[in-house]
Amino acid sequence: MSGPYVPEIATDRDGNQHEVQGWQDDFYGGKLGFWLFMFTEVLMFGAMFMALAYYNTLHPQDFLDASASLNRLLGGVNTVVLLISALTMGLGLLNMRVGKVKEAKLMIWATIILAAAFLVIKGFEWRAEYNHGIFLMHDQMLPGSSLPFGQKLFFGLYFTMTGLHGFHIIIGIGLMIWLLKRINAEKVRPDHHILHWNIALYWDIVHLIWVFVFPYYYMIGAGGVTGGH
């Protein structure tokens, strides 16, 4: 796959030679293609939000009660962590675009650390919920338990969506490590940085999804009488 790019030459009927257009440096095409991929992400999470809203209309009070029982402090901290990580990712890309490769790599490392912090905090949160008997196919979530059915639906979707989002964070960490390797190998450079651009876009869509996941799960019950943790 790698190696110097050798242009293809075409000869017209008059014997003139022309270089065939190569698409290796098609920055806009690469960007547009990635936006198409992100559309599939919107479809996937959109379907989940649809299911969430659907069940919410069936069990409005259970959803408020379940939302009120989530740990808003940890959810809020994770929101800020992800927000700052979007900044570091963006600054990393900006540094790469202006030729500050070392600074760009430092910003990518900062993003990786923040992403790991997000997962650790999420892990603590899930652990606390597990200890309360609330986890997929566990204790309170089993069919015969006393937990109201609407709350089972809420928590089922909560673990599914935050789990899938966490999986995207893990994928993002992997992509950033791969990006660092590509930068070290000078395959990603200031004059050829579409990979960096698209991974930054990926990280932004992960952030964007959380911007909607957080209020729907953690905040809709914040004004309820049951309160948070």
Place this chain on the structure above:
Amino acid sequence: MDTNTIDYAKERSGYYKILVGLLLLTAVTFIQPHMFMTESTFMAQMLIAVVKGWLILMFYMHLKGETLIIWMTGFSLFIVFTFFAIVIGVDVQKFQFQDESHITSSATPIAEVGKESAPSAHSAQ
């Protein structure tokens, strides 16, 4: 490659301004249930999320000035929300399987499901 001329200081400053805006909106997210629109927390939270999403899309994802991608994204969202409206607006309002569906059942143990009709919580919407 990215052929736009880059004004490093201006773009860097833009990133920080958006960060401050997003942090402020996050703070509003936390105080809203106790300060304003307390009877419509869900609507208020979603509105704040939409504003945050718009800032991320336009500035962090560089959609500002990208007409083709904006149209493509808008069309995609339109498709998603159209199906959203069909499912929520039509199907829920005319839910036909109340007695058969498990999604409307209460905390009744499985063995007792079927002996009594499911609650009609959805009809309250």
